[in-house]
Amino acid sequence: MDEEISIMLPDHYHTLINSINEMFYVIDRDYNVILINKIMNDNLKKLNLDVEPIGKKIFDIFPFYTDQHRNEYESVFSTGKELETSEFTVINNIKYHTKIKKIPVFLKGEVKQIITIVNNISNQKEKEQKLLDFVVKTEKQNKELKILNKIIALGNESNNLQNFLENSFDIILEQIGFEKGSIYLHDTKSNQIKLVFHKNLPPDFIKAMKDLDLSSEPWNSIFKKEDPVIIEDFSTFNLKELETDIKTTLILPLQARGEFIGNFYFWSSHLDTYNQEQVDFLINIGKQISLIIKKFQVEGKLKEIEKKWNALITNSPDFILIVDRNYIMKFINRTFPPDLPEDFIGKSVLSFAAIDTRKTIKESIDIVFNYGTPYSLEMIRELPAYGQRWFQIKILPIKSEGQVIETILICTDVTENKIYQDKIKESEEKYRTILEQSILGIFILQDNKVKFTSRGMAKICEFSMEELNTWTVKNLTDYLHPDDKENVVQRMVRFQQLDPNITPQNTYRIFTKSGKIRWLNSFTNMIHYEGKPAMMVLALDATDQMEAKLKISESEEKYRTILEQSIVGIFIIQDNAVKFTSQGMSKINEFSIEELNSWTIKDFNDTLYPDDRERVLKRIAEFQQLDPNITPLNTFRIFTKSRKIKWINSYTNIIHYQEKPAMMVLAFDATEQMEAKLKILESEEKYKEAYNRVNFYKDLFTHDINNILQNILSSSELLLLYCKKFDFSENIKEKINVIINQIDRGAKLVENVHKLSNIEESEINLEPIELIQELKKAMINIQEGYAEKDIEYHLDSFEEAIDVTADKFLIDIFENILINAAKYNDNAIVVIEIKISRFYQDNDKFIKIEIIDNGRGIEDIKKQLIFKRTEQTEIIGSGMGLGLSLVKAIIQKYGGTIWIEDRIKGDYKKGSNFILLIPEVDKDS
Template identity: 30%
Template sequence: KYRNLSNQYEMLLESITDSIFALNSDWEYILVNKSAENINSLSRDEIIGKKMQDLFPGIEDTPFFKIYESVMNTRNEERIIESFTHPDGETRFYDLSVYPIHQGILCISRDVTEEKEIQQELEESEEKYRSLFNNMNAGFAFHEVIVDDEKKPIDYKYIEVNPAFEKLTGLKTEDMIGKNVSEVLPGIKDDPADWIGKFGNVGLTGIPISVEDYSEPIDRWYKVAGYSPKKGYFAVTFTDITERKKSEQNLKESEEKYRQFIEDSLEGVWVIDENANTTLVNPSMSKILGYSVEELIGKNLFEFVPQEDIEITNKHLENRRNGIKEEFEKEFIQKDGKKVYTRLISSPNFDNNGNYAGSFAFVSDITEKKEAEQKLKESEEKFRTIAEQSVVGLVMIQDNRLIYLNNTVSKILGYLPEELMNKNVLDLFKNIHPEDRTIAANRLSNRLDKKKIDKMRKQSFRIFTKSGEIRWIKMNSNIFQFQEKDTILVTMVDVTKERMAEIELQKLNELKSEFLRRASHELKTPLISIKGFTNLVLTQYGGTLDNEVISMLEEVDRGCHRLEDIIKNLIETTKIESSKIDLKATVEDLSFLIRLCLNELRGLAKSRNHAIHVKIDKKIITKFNKEQMYEVITNLLSNAIKYTPPTGEITIKSEIKDQNVIISIKDNGIGFTDKEKEIVFKQFGKIERYGQGLDIGIDGSGLGLYLSKKIVELHGGNIWMESEGKNKGSIFYIS
């Protein structure tokens, strides 16, 4: 009986699909069934009597072993579902139950890998739908309908809502779920939209609905679609259409404003149908035609058109039928029979099917404008009369073509007026001397800055007459509006005689400069001899000569030095006038140069007992020619020293203003009268001080300040002076 029972037990154990094994307290296998053999890929003989740790190295670190060990120690059964990686690398999930037995522990394990994978897929699917539910833009809510004894909907309960519901309504999920809508939104039962009745019936009847309604408790407009997934319940999806509803309201208000705008517009509005009958006019249009608004409605367009304009009016209407918008001027007949001049902007009007439905026009009364144009025409006639008698040539240019020229222009150029009228300006450029065409082009374009324009106005240029004769002319241009177009008015003066006189004068100046240059060189040769022999006598025989002779020889030597300075200035003057000075400016420290000049003149200043105040920047980095600016600064400083009586004060200052360096040299010397100030910078503009009882230096050629002015101007700068009058000192400026 025992053997039979044992056999039955063994057959039962082998037939179980769960893996069953037992371990003694030494962790040796004492029992395994067929399923356990298959799972471990080992035979029963390979398992029984072996320690678990030997068969499965590292198992001590798994969650399963922790369960084995816990039951072995506590003698309490436990269960775990966990993954296990077999020696062949395959990972499976197992549902493991462990029970305490007399010898150790009994373990029953079931492979639940497929169930685990299905559960994982289900969770992922639910996550996808939950993500869609949570992230959809439309609001969603699921409700249970609450009915009264007569099975009529009296309320509904919130079962579930998505985040968009919160965003669109402003209500919080935690304040709604499980609650009736009447609790969440008090007053909804009295809402004219009847949300409870409409959507309660959806849940009861299963008939879906879609509505656009305003919710008073939330103060928003919604478009809502409702359906019933099962009886007694309904779900809704909805979007907030408040902004759209506001836009519709704004459009309605805009249309009202548009109508009001037409009524109040100072411009006439005239609408006609496809048969040219009037369907709409505003008060301004009725005023233009002299009728009341009521009188105009229904009247045909042609009732207001003069007989001579009927043909052109038909052409305009044909253009409207062809979809063409036009702007034009037109005469209409008013109620009193008078004509009114108007300007129209007329546009076609088509219905939704593309059929011509008439046209509308904005109409302006231009009667006063027409009268003004007539006066302008008369004014133009007066201008023409004056222009024809003017000794100044007058030309009017529009769109690069000559539209008017007077007889003076014709005489200057040697052409008949009809030969020049409507000629392109570019065609006339061949009559301008090639070297002067840039001047003429810039003069016409008038696109230069004020300084350049002022300079150009002083320039004349050469033209060829029809006969080939060269004439000099001066020309100016201005732009003005004529006949609603930009028009260039050109004035032209023949300055040939004046220009020829200037050329002759220029030749004389050049001759004078050449004479000065030659004279300077001719004077240098005997001067060198005089100076040389004087120095020789003083050096070799000074000890044998009496004091009077030595004094006379020293005076000769000083005279030679003065004459040398004069000759040097004359040579520099001729160079400047002949444009032979090469600037060669470099970046230098102007402050250093000023201090150098001061140092060289300190002895002269000390001999006259002057106090010199230096108030210049430590460094003044700018671009200049060292040698030439040395001459300028030395000249100004020496003048201040020489022309200031002893014990005077001289102040040198620097200032940076608008990116310009300004140097000023101030003295409290003899000053200048207004008349003297006019000539101080002119060539040979020396002011005679001899015999005036002034304790000052009086030598000089009158070229120093002239040369200084030219050098500063070569640097692109300016030089000027200020003086309040005689014996009131002066200030010389360089910028």
């Protein structure tokens, strides 16, 4: 009869049964399946179970059914009551959570069939478990965070390192449940590990630990470990004579920035085990304590540095002042007696300056405050009992967060130097007379003009001195031989740039006024002429060298007078003895001319720097052997009479002196030049190191911040799902959505900062980019990102496809501007009109893009600030400044520009017009 009922069910009942969304089947009193719906049947196929269940026993179809299932069915058959159960089953290595309802079917008052409804709740169970895990993890993290914050607070509040160590040690003991412990710190000066604190340890234990050789095993290995060490056998420490109840030892290493600081030791009389989470927590505690210990150590060093710095300033021979923006003196290290420093503090620096110099001093301080660059000036001050004094004042900026907050004035008394300079100027006229009569051709060039010419130069090039003194550098280069012009001009530029690698000697050809070609041997040097930098060129006519040698021989005494007064150091060595020495050489090596003229070659060699001696002696030998391949120029070091080390640039040549071959050495003091070169090289290395470190921390910061934002985002989204499922209030959901939106903004800010940094530091690879396609992509992205807003685009372009010179960041430019147009717009319909046209500027072809919106607009005062990355952009609007500074940086890399106008001229509230000029690809080139 039961089978008849099943078979006789009308077709529309079968259709109705198969439309039910839950799995179910019907069994008879013999546990045979008499009815099953389509969903149940499809799931059997997925599980590779019996796909033709009708007529088969339920226990054959589901082999994992147990006696418990049979008893449940028997209970329903016998009692006639519904039964609902929840089950966990693993089928084909897949976990299933199901809720099963067994419903009796009565025929003539007896239960003849059971309808079984199966509801798969695996996803619900999985979500519930994840939420539970999240809550447990959050509670644990909050607890650990409180402990870390407590330790950080101790580090900030403690007066000294010992106090901090004792208090933080108690916190950890309480957290891990240990009874006793000790702290060992690494003394970097002695490179030893020392016990600095202990708690609840008996005297014999402390003594035994102090007597340990910590460089031996297992201690040496333990101290070198970076992770916590747990030892459950105290015999490991080889302290057999020590009676103790210790069973577990926990060792927490202290390291900061890769530097070993010390260890925390915790001792317990019971056995403990630690999982990885507990170990990770201890590692975090160790890192935080290590940083605080390092902080105490660094603060101690800073105090020492500050003490030394104060002593240095106090004892400085210069007058050092600190002056604020209102010209008030905050500090002064010393004064002229009988005045005292405290008489000046809190008063205006201008009130102590002479009346006629106050304006100059005020303007100079203003320059440093306004531009943030050092400034120098000189002034005269009449002081009672000291007379007229000259001061050189250097004004240096003191900055905080990029802004000048105060200035340092370093006042140096240069009165003696001024007197000396006046004497030099007085003797200059004497030397001018000598130089004008010299057969040496002398040019002094300053501000691209000839400032002085000797008669010797007029004679060489056949122009009068009057003509030469009206020349510019262009006139001079016009008379250079074409084959030598480029070389001479380049050398002049390098001299003006103070290139330390340029040699002073050169040989080249010129045209005289009559068109003759003459060879010149020249020596070029940068000098100070009339208080300003100038280039001095000494030139000799080398056209007829033999004739020149004869003339030099005939007028030896004349040249001796000139050479003895020259700043160039000159040696003439003949027969291994010094035959002639100039005053310049005496000044360089600090020996008198009488001493130098008594030297042999050995005395000369003894002054050579050891590292350079072999090379110089070898070159001397090669010159004496008339080696044609040896170059006359050389650079080496010498010891002066006072044992100072000086660098020498030399020019060596074999000459005839008193009718015999001799070696002449022209020497120039290059000490300042070489030291500056070495400092530049050292500075370059430091710059490269600092640059790499900044990039490392920048990438590390970007990576870590993104990870933190992602973790917060995942937790917020999970919490939002939980709120929706359990019907939390809309206020809570709204707050969570605010969090998610702020995370998105934070991620975008990090991305923009990273992009901007990379754009500023790297070369952009420009290529032809199709502008319209990139613009439309950006329009679609903004339309989707601001789906809650009604945005209308109106695109008007002179061509359908336009290639511009740009790169992959072009779409970022458009998205940034379109986001501002949509975001800062209060209208019901956001209207964005885009006009594209061709624009010519200085014969260059650009594409002009105008993006016009009907938003809030931008005030005139903010139109320039909006593209700057400073604190001023805070007044513009949240998030806008950095994005547009990125836009401007990218466009400038393209060779283009960007600016903002009002949509309706004179009324900024009607909207903005962002105008971009981007170079167009020249299809004809």
